[in-house]
Amino acid sequence: MFSHPAAMFGVALCATFVAMLLVIARSYAGPTLYDRVLAVNSFGTLTVLLLALLGFLVGRPDFLDIALLYALINFVGTIAVLKFVRHRHLGAARPARDIALKNVSPWWEEKR
Amino acid sequence: MTTYTLVINIVSWACLSLGGIALVVGALGVWRLPDVWARFHAAGIIDTMGAALLLVGMMLQGGFTLVTLKLALIGLFLFIAGPTATHAIANAAWVAGVKPKHIDKDEGSLLGRKDKA
Numbered sequence: 001m002f003s004h005p006a007a008m009f010g011v012a013l014c015a016t017f018v019a020m021l022l023v024i025a026r027s028y029a030g031p032t033l034y035d036r037v038l039a040v041n042s043f044g045t046l047t048v049l050l051l052a053l054l055g056f057l058v059g060r061p062d063f064l065d066i067a068l069l070y071a072l073i074n075f076v077g078t079i080a081v082l083k084f085v086r087h088r089h090l091g092a093a094r095p096a097r098d099i100a101l102k103n104v105s106p107w108w109e110e111k112r
Numbered sequence: 113m114t115t116y117t118l119v120i121n122i123v124s125w126a127c128l129s130l131g132g133i134a135l136v137v138g139a140l141g142v143w144r145l146p147d148v149w150a151r152f153h154a155a156g157i158i159d160t161m162g163a164a165l166l167l168v169g170m171m172l173q174g175g176f177t178l179v180t181l182k183l184a185l186i187g188l189f190l191f192i193a194g195p196t197a198t199h200a201i202a203n204a205a206w207v208a209g210v211k212p213k214h215i216d217k218d219e220g221s222l223l224g225r226k227d228k229a
Contacts, residue, residue, distance in 0.1 A: 008121075008128045012166055015132025019139035019158065026142050026151070034148045034205035041197050042142060042155045046135065048186060049166050056170055064182040071186055075193040082204045 009057040016053060020046045037081055044074030124172040131165030138162055147213040148205055152198055159194035163187070 020043060027039030048067045055063025084090055134157055141154025167187045174180040
């Protein structure tokens with residue numbers, strides 16, 4: 001059993017796949033938006049692990065570059081979704097509606 | 113098969129199996145726990161135990177090569193970005209006013225939200 005390294009990657013791959021199914025079910029069913037964002041973030045982490053394990057399983061560790069890139073994009077995507085939901089704008093630190101209505105000044109004009 | 117390879121394979125088996133168990137446990141928690149504040153804990157299991165054990169198991173199989181360095185970079189990034197993302201989600205949920213379920217009335221006053229709890 002210990003002479004076949006591919007089997008251990010298969011076992012871990014199966015566990016990752018089961019975990020991905022459960023997490024994607026939560027991202028579909030989650031009552032609030034934050035459940036969904038949390039589930040999608042965990043799904044991204046699991047995707048990184050799946051890519052790395054798949055690279056080892058098929059004997060092509062080049063997949064690790066894709067996994068590293070996916071980890072970076074996953075983090076940026078999570079933060080972008082949260083910022084968009086809170087501010088309704090990706091470039092401002094105040095709600096875009098308030099800036100448009102001149103209720104508050106944007107952060108780059110704020111007095112300190 | 114040398115003794116060294118055998119030991120590395122056994123330790124790698126242990127790491128990958130325990131990591132897979134941690135992933136499934138964390139995903140079960142994300143699916144089963146009652147509200148978002150409890151689900152953060154389960155997601156933390158996936159981000160810490162699951163990812164770390166799987167990466168260590170793969171590193172042992174990689175040996176002293178560039179592959180191990182890339183795995184270490186992935187682990188370092190997940191180690192920094194995972195808690196940051198979880199904190200951002202928790203902060204956004206708190207600002208949006210998401211309440212914990214099954215909260216004690218007396219503990220609700222500790223949260224400064226007795227009117228809502």
